Amino acid sequence: MNYVIIGAGPAAVAAAEKLRVLDSDGHITMIGAQAQQPYSRMAIPYYLTGKVEESGTYLRRSSDHFQNHRIDLVRGEATAVDAAEHKVMLGDGSAIDYDKLLIATGAEPIIPPVSGMDDPRVQQCWHLEDAERIIELAKPGARAVQVGAGFIGCIILESWVLREVDLTVVEMGPRMVPRMLGEKAGDLLKTWCESKGVTVHTGTTVGSIESSENELNVVLDNGNAYPSDVVIVSTGVKPNVGFLQDVDINIDLGIEVDEFMQTSVVDIYAAGDCAQGLDFSTGETAVHAVQPTATEYAWPCDVFFRSLGGCRRG
Ligand SMILES: Cc1cc2nc3c(=O)[nH]c(=O)nc-3n(C[C@H](O)[C@H](O)[C@H](O)COP(=O)(O)OP(=O)(O)OC[C@H]3O[C@@H](n4cnc5c(N)ncnc54)[C@H](O)[C@@H]3O)c2cc1C
Known part of the structure; x- marks a missing residue:
């Protein structure tokens, strides 16, 4: 056979x-x-x-x-x-x-239809090659925005905390890991992240990513904007x-x-x-x-x- x-x-x-x-x-x-x-x-x-x-x-x-x-x-x-x-x-x-x-x-990975996603400093985290590139970009102290806080997003999130990057997480659902966690568990996770110095936005999306030579500017639909060195996309x-x-x-x-x-x-x-x-x-x-x-x-x-x-x- x-x-x-x-x-x-x-x-x-x-x-x-x-x-x-x-x-x-x-x-x-x-x-x-x-x-x-x-x-x-x-x-x-x-x-x-x-x-x-x-x-x-x-x-x-x-x-x-x-x-x-x-x-x-x-x-x-x-x-x-x-x-x-x-x-x-x-x-x-x-x-x-x-x-x-x-x-x-x-x-x-699904890449959301948001302008600026094609910048090489915007990375998915799915293949070993992605991980190599992220290691180069997400040095301690680097400013990082993670788009998506679902199951995989939250698994990789701890890595950025341990890598000592200055992290902001953006999740369009009403809480973190919205498909798996209820309100209470989602809130507990958010509190834990914030206690580690992570900024968490739920219920909003990334509207656009503006690129310049030195940095990216991640603009959220809720009006906040985050200058960053790397964006990690984890949106399914x-x-x-x-x-x-x-x-x-x-x-x-x-x-x-x-x-x-x-x-x-x-x-x-x-x-x-x-x-x-x-x-x-x-x-x-x-x-x-x-x-x-x-x-x-x-x-x-x-x-x-x-x-x-x-x-x-x-
Ligand atoms: C960072 C990260 C952390 C994760 N952590 C967990 C976890 O803790 N728990 C959990 O349950 N899941 C986790 N997952 C998800 C888990 O990795 C996947 O569910 C699992 O890899 C699926 O295995 P698979 O063999 O179906 O597919 P894959 O692991 O995606 O393997 C697919 C294979 O097919 C090959 N391939 C694709 N297209 C072709 C083609 N046309 N021709 C030839 N080869 C092809 C690829 O090269 C690859 O070898 C994680 C994923 C990531 C990215």
């Missing part, structure tokens, strides 16, 4: 290793677009604060781990899937045949499914899967942040990736859905 996995994050690595346990003879190929060894984004906060080096973010420590498990790690970007021919097309023009395909391409993510545009596969916000992680296309499965499946706690389907909901965002819904790009299909 020829198993191909697109992605080299936690979902892909866990699946590849489990496949090896279940099928000792199968041929397993894992395709990853990133330059580094498979790594965990969850370790990025530790990398930001110097608790681990880059290698400390790797999902498996030994450099020959995948070789030892006879998992072929191919560096490349999947650009298309030919479901009829059972082929994955890569950016370099080559193709890889599969009998069974798992899509585990994760998610990518969208599943990575654009390369499936020519496949007749059911995609809502993520790739729809049944309870066996099987998609609507025979021999194709999906897992991790790119998948949308049954949430056993609610009985409803949900995308695994952390996403904003249209109602939480003050931008008009059509702008929000357009920002989701290729992941929303009719």
